[in-house]
Amino acid sequence: xxxxxxxxxxxxxxxxxxxxxxxxxxxxxxxxxxxxxxxxxxxxxxxxxxxxxxxxxxxxxxxxxxxxxxxxxxxxxxxxxxxxxxxxxxxxxxxxxxxxxxxxxxxxxxxxxx
Amino acid sequence: xxxxxxxxxxxxxxxxxxxxxxxxxxxxxxxxxxxxxxxxxxxxxxxxxxxxxxxxxxxxxxxxxxxxxxxxxxxxxxxxxxxxxxxxxxxxxxxxxxxxxxxxxxxxxxxxx
Numbered sequence: 001x002x003x004x005x006x007x008x009x010x011x012x013x014x015x016x017x018x019x020x021x022x023x024x025x026x027x028x029x030x031x032x033x034x035x036x037x038x039x040x041x042x043x044x045x046x047x048x049x050x051x052x053x054x055x056x057x058x059x060x061x062x063x064x065x066x067x068x069x070x071x072x073x074x075x076x077x078x079x080x081x082x083x084x085x086x087x088x089x090x091x092x093x094x095x096x097x098x099x100x101x102x103x104x105x106x107x108x109x110x111x112x113x114x
Numbered sequence: 115x116x117x118x119x120x121x122x123x124x125x126x127x128x129x130x131x132x133x134x135x136x137x138x139x140x141x142x143x144x145x146x147x148x149x150x151x152x153x154x155x156x157x158x159x160x161x162x163x164x165x166x167x168x169x170x171x172x173x174x175x176x177x178x179x180x181x182x183x184x185x186x187x188x189x190x191x192x193x194x195x196x197x198x199x200x201x202x203x204x205x206x207x208x209x210x211x212x213x214x215x216x217x218x219x220x221x222x223x224x225x226x227x
Contacts, residue, residue: 033214041219041220042203042217042218042219042220043158043203043215043217044217045214045215045216048214058214092157092158102148102160102163103148103160103215104160105150105157105158105159106157107156107157108157
């Protein structure tokens, strides 16, 4: 299966700042997604990263707060903008390699906002 | 949209016992149901999945059953071991992983030696 690398693995940030998280896959994938997992909670889909076009956001998530890029079939970024303590979470990317294939997750980025 | 309910939220068993986790879904169009295991501080890992054209699937000590009529599916772990201790998430989607996954809230399984 694809090797998924997320950077950074963790970070501590000041409120009001922004952080960009990278997701790199070692092979081309058809779909890439971004999830948020708050402490002790389940996984919530933020958006589907669309190659070469704007991401598709789920209810409750907006582009101004979570801009996403996907310039090609192996790479995507998620930016968490104007961070507040409520944004402290684990952010995970997941990928689908091909049709009828399951989603696989990266190791996640553990983000703490002071 | 899809809604997935998962029970129980915590489950404690003795090593060697069986464990069963149950999920129900609301969207009758859902046709793909994966299960993920997440150990503390680690990524969710796919352990087994089932498609709607199959009623049961087994992989060694793990099995999943699906009842489309009742819209529920279950994870069965036999001969549990301490290394099975983790949080387990069920999920559902209508397009075999291509579409968005809706996750249950998770079950923390603790297997005591």
